[in-house]
Amino acid sequence: MNLDVLARYGPSLVHGLGTTLTLVAVSIACGGLLAIPVALARLSENRVVGSLAFAYVYFFRGTPLLAQIFLVYYGMGEFRPTLQSLGLWSFFRDAVNCAAFTFTLNTAAYQAEIYRGAIRSVPRGQAEAAEALGLRRWTIFRYVIAPQAAIIALRPLGNEIILMIKGSAVASIVTVLDLMGETRLAFSRSFDMTVYLYAAVLYLAVVEVLRRIWNMLEVRLTRHLALRA
Amino acid sequence: MADLIALLAPGPTGWGDEILAGTWLTIRLALATLPFGLAVGLLIALAKRSQVAWQRLLGEAFTTVFRGLPELLTLFIVYYGGQMLLQTVVRLFSERYIEVNGFVAGIVALGLVFAAYASEVFASAFKGIPNGQWEGAAALGLHRGQTLRLVILPQLVRLALPGLANLWLILLKDTSLVSVIALNDLLRMTSVAVGNTKEPFFFYFVACMIYLIMSIVSSFGITAIERWAERGEQRRAMGPRRIAIGAAPS
Structure with missing residues (x-):
């Protein structure tokens, strides 16, 4: 263990x-907001709307996040006059x-598929009865x-x-100083x-904490479904 | 638009051949990672089912670590860590400077991540195989290795196929990360082209389209493999009746 490095680069x-x-x-959060209209468009009976949403989802799920972030970060520079x-x-x-923009579009595609699957899994009878x-x-x-799909x-x-x-670690490649970015910087200075x-x-700690929070959330949201002893 | 297309021409004026060479490396890397990842994944899945406590613990720890770490971080740890490890070992024998091969580092890092997810796929596939299969094999006097190879694995493959197919599509996209350790894959060759032509949007879009084409082609391949793996299922569904009617043992 090298505690010097930790003291120096820890903060x-x-x-x-x-x-x-x-x-x-x-x-x-932004991706979730964007995902709902995309999911509804995927479920839409209108062919044009449905295939547009399908193309969007297919593009963002089928290409690497790194390529997407390059497309936005370097590609947007070309449209500078228009953007200005x-x-x-x-x-x-x-x-x-740019990273937040790319991640939002990316996660919206994935979340749209999650919501679409969840909405479709609610039995038709529920909507018909309502x-x-x-x-x-x-x-x-x-x-x-929505409440049934949420579960x-x-x-x-x-x-x-x-x-x-x-996935957000790839933001470090386009100079964002996230955890990965700071780590690469510290490594290039210390070679440690x-x-x-x-x-x-x-990273492992964050993932583990999130996993536990999610387990608790699931227990709470499904408490009415639990078998009573 | 026409001058942009011209940039994709092969030869010294265009970047088509460079990008194709990068695509070829991406495909080779993914194909080379697959057997390594599958083998390690199966071993880890077996370790998780083991009756020995430390093997189970090792299996769980492996999965937790490599599923929780960013793929990029795993790649850096394997690449730079492997470099330092190799250097220390080599220094014991000689003063030569040896560099870690980026391709090998890519296979190892992507393979470890693939294995972590694949072990979960295999683990749930194992659960889908009825106990009677193990017992039947034992009754026939097969030992453990034979049981696994002749009875369990052929059934396991069919159950694990959809999950593994998904992992293959993820692997194909994750290969793009090796461009960061200066391996000339599709994304890096695209970046080289961008550096020379100053047409980032066009070239990265082309790269994305190539990734999409690779995953579409894979999907067709996967469907074909799944049909091949299911062929026994269909035959078995029709089988018993035919045996009952005719086909006396010759």
Whole structure:
């Protein structure tokens, strides 16, 4: 164990961890908002809308996250005049924003598939019964379909967040100083392998904490389904 | 648009041949990782079922670590850690400087991650095989190795195939990470092209399309393999009746 390295680079690693968590939290939240219309579009009976959503999902799930982030980070530079006239350039100039933008689009595709599967898993009879009661479409979705779908979606959503935490490490390649970025910086200065091991411990700890929170959440959300002794 | 297409032409003026060479390396890397990852994954799955406590613990620890770490971090640890380990060993014998092969580091890192996920796929496939199969094999006097090879594995493959197919598609995308350790894969050759032509959007989009084509082709291959693995199932469904009617043992 090399404690000097930990004392020297520990604070920046923790700071990087904060960046990673913020990046992931923002991406998952924005991606979740974007995912709902995409999921509904995938379920839509309109052919054009359905295939557009399918193409979006297929593209973001079928290509590497690293390639996507390069496409946004380097590719947006080409559209600088257009972006400047739209007042968006200051957003895309910053690597962190590009990373958050890419992750949002990426996780929206994955989350859309999760929500689509969850919505479809709710038996048709539920919607039909609600319709027979004279509820409006939105009310049916909000109070009948969504609560049941949420239980199905919970576990895959937890997996998706873990995948995003791991995947967010590629942001370090486009100069973002997340946990991985700080670690690479510390390694390039100290040439001490142990910084990578400290980063590994931090990543594992985050994933483990999230897994436990998710287990508790699942117990809580499904408590009405549990068998009473 | 036409001048952009011209940039994809093979030869000294375009980047088509460089990108194809990168694609070829990506395919080779993924294909080389597959057997290594499958073998380690199966071993880990067996360790998790073991009756020896430390083997079970080792199996669980392996899965937890390599499923929890970012693939990029695993790659760096294998690449730089392997470099230092190799250097220390070599220094015992000579003063030569030996560099870790990026391709091998890529296989090891991606293979470890693949194995961690594959071991879970195998573990649940094991659960899908009825106990009677083990007992029947034991009754026939097969020993453990034979039981596994002749009775269990052929059935395991069929049960594990959908999960493994998914992992293959993930592996194909994860290969892009080796571009960071200066291996000339598809993504890195694309970056080289971008550096020379200053057309990032076009070239990275082309790279994404090539990744998509690779996964579409894989999907066709997977469907064919699944059909091949299921062929016994269909025959067995029709089988018993035919035996009952005719086919006396000759």
